[in-house]
């Protein structure tokens with residue numbers, strides 16, 4: 001997004017997010033701010049979006065990407081673990097979208113939302129066990145469709161991306177803890193490799209921009225062919 005000239009507000013619970021924004025601005029030349037937020041906390045979201053508006057103007061593109069995984073088999077999953085995954089992945093996506101939409105509607109601006117779901121919205125990944133994660137991502141896909149219908153009349157276009165396996169901190173940590181996993185994953189991917197973040201970025205730019213003006217409420221798979229075999 002930055003390489004295409006967008007000003008960027010990075011919102012994350014990590015306290016390194018301001019440094020990430022500074023590095024992004026230096027690399028790309030765009031304006032960028034990093035703001036600590038907890039997507040599960042409405043007050044934290046409100047103050048983060050206020051800061052975005054004060055520093056960069058009201059945001060008109062929202063990418064909901066905050067997410068956590070779950071590792072336990074369903075039989076051993078506690079209510080606390082279940083609730084945590086659903087709260088961040090699903091409720092967090094809803095709360096941030098709602099706060100964002102209220103602002104752009106009040107300002108009578110056109111906007112786009114892109115929700116990062118997962119191919120786990122559609123298939124059960126194996127061999128890992130991650131029932132709460134799969135359920136949360138399936139729900140994010142329906143949230144995307146529902147918000148797309150409710151908000152189209154307000155000039156807000158909502159779509160989703162459903163990635164397969166991509167190189168990120170999340171997958172690196174997971175593979176480190178479960179080294180045999182990467183081999184098994186790659187064996188199941190027709191493309192024969194894990195995706196690189198820049199390959200997903202192009203789709204994100206497309207969905208966030210007017211070039212996709214007639215794409216509404218879709219959850220677009222980008223998975224190296226994983227889900228077609």
Ligand SMILES: NC(=O)c1ccc[n+]([C@@H]2O[C@H](COP(=O)([O-])OP(=O)(O)OC[C@H]3O[C@@H](n4cnc5c(N)ncnc54)[C@H](O)[C@@H]3O)[C@@H](O)[C@H]2O)c1
Nearest residue numbers: 012013037038039065066067118163164165166168169170
């Ligand atoms: N990497 C993959 O293979 C893959 C595949 C499919 C979907 N996804 C999805 O893509 C998104 C990004 O994942 P990633 O792989 O880059 O993982 P990641 O762990 O690198 O990034 C997720 C980010 O979410 C942040 N976060 C977690 N809880 C938060 C909270 N309560 N408030 C604010 N921020 C919070 C984390 O600090 C982290 O920076 C996630 O929604 C994930 O489910 C990833």
